[in-house]
Amino acid sequence: MPALAIILIIIGIALLFTGIFVEAVKFLLFVGIAIIVLAVIAWLMRSIRNKT
Template sequence: MAALAIILLIIGAVLLVFGLLVEAAKFLLWIGIVIIVVAIIAGLLRYIRRSS
């Protein structure tokens, strides 16, 4: 689960940067943001489950 969150975070960051650099690929910016949010939520759920 932790590896999945890290992979999603990396993919999201790459898509975010690529979406900012390429004006024609603005949808990649939104996909990157969504993937980063999903990765953060997955990390938070893992942290909450581990602490309880």
């Protein structure tokens, strides 16, 4: 029984860390998309200003 408890604790900790990392990756994905959108807008503004 103690071996089963240790295995369950290890699995629980692994799932907890996996959940934290997945949430962090999702957050960083949204941050990356926002930065790309801002970079495209800045590039468009610069190219429009240079042509006029």
